[in-house]
Amino acid sequence: MATNNPTTSPVRFRGFALGPFETNCYVVWTEGARDCWVVDASFEPDPLLAFVRSEGLDPVALLLTHAHVDHIAGIGEVRRAFPGLPVLLHPAEAGWLSDPMLNLSEAMGQPITAPGPDGTLEAGQTLTLGPSTWRVFHTPGHSPGGVTLWCEGAGLALVGDALFAGSIGRTDFPGSSFETLAESIRTQLYTLPDETRALPGHGPATTIGREKRSNPFVRG
Numbered sequence: 001m002a003t004n005n006p007t008t009s010p011v012r013f014r015g016f017a018l019g020p021f022e023t024n025c026y027v028v029w030t031e032g033a034r035d036c037w038v039v040d041a042s043f044e045p046d047p048l049l050a051f052v053r054s055e056g057l058d059p060v061a062l063l064l065t066h067a068h069v070d071h072i073a074g075i076g077e078v079r080r081a082f083p084g085l086p087v088l089l090h091p092a093e094a095g096w097l098s099d100p101m102l103n104l105s106e107a108m109g110q111p112i113t114a115p116g117p118d119g120t121l122e123a124g125q126t127l128t129l130g131p132s133t134w135r136v137f138h139t140p141g142h143s144p145g146g147v148t149l150w151c152e153g154a155g156l157a158l159v160g161d162a163l164f165a166g167s168i169g170r171t172d173f174p175g176s177s178f179e180t181l182a183e184s185i186r187t188q189l190y191t192l193p194d195e196t197r198a199l200p201g202h203g204p205a206t207t208i209g210r211e212k213r214s215n216p217f218v219r220g
Contacts, residue, residue, distance in 0.1 A: 011132045011154035014051055019043025021070040024201050027052055030130030034058040037129060038078060039158055040065055045074035049081050064089035065160025065201060066143040067096035069105040075114035087116030090145030121147045137188045141181020142169030150192060159198045163189055165206035168217045185218045
C-alpha cells in the first residue's frame with residue numbers, strides 16, 4: 001500500500017495493511033539512519049516486523065494514533081520482538097490498553113489487553129526522529145485520545161482514523177462524537193498545507209487539499 005515518500009525529505013515510511021480490518025500501520029525512519037518508529041500495531045504484525053529486520057532498522061518508540069483494538073492488538077508481539085520498546089499515546093486513552101471494554105475488543109468477543117503506556121503524546125508536543133521534527137496534534141472525535149503526527153519538512157501527516165480519503169472515522173463508538181471530530185478536522189487538519197500527504201489508519205493516502213475540497217462529510 002503506502003510507499004516511501006518521493007520528496008527530497010530524508011523521511012521515509014512504509015505502510016502495512018494488517019489484520020482483519022486492514023489497519024494501516026507504519027514504519028517511519030530517516031534516510032541513512034537506523035532509528036525508526038512503529039506507528040500503530042494491529043493484528044498479525046509479522047510483515048512489519050520482517051521489514052524492520054530486513055532493513056536493519058532499530059525501533060525507538062511505538063506511537064499510537066489511538067487505542068482501538070485494531071491499532072493495538074499487535075503491541076505485545078512488537079514488544080516481544082523489541083523488548084523495552086516504549087509505547088506512547090494520548091493520556092485520554094491511557095487506561096484503554098488494559099481495558100477490553102474501552103478498546104472495543106470485548107465487543108468483538110476477543111478481549112485484548114496490551115502493555116503500556118510508557119509515555120504520552122500531547123497537543124503541541126514536538127518529537128524528533130533523526131533530522132526530522134514532528135508535531136503532535138490532538139484530533140479527538142473518533143476516539144477521545146486521537147492524535148495526528150505531522151512533519152512539516154516531509155509534508156506528511158499520520159492522521160490515524162480521524163480522516164480518510166473521501167471519508168472520516170466512525171463516530172458511533174462509545175466516546176466518539178461527530179461534532180468533535182468535525183471540529184478536529186476543520187481546526188487542526190485543514191490548517192495544514194494543502195499539499196500535505198495524509199496517511200490514514202485505513203485505505204489509501206490522500207492530501208489535505210483534496211479532502212478540504214471534496215470530503216463529503218467535512219468540507220474546509
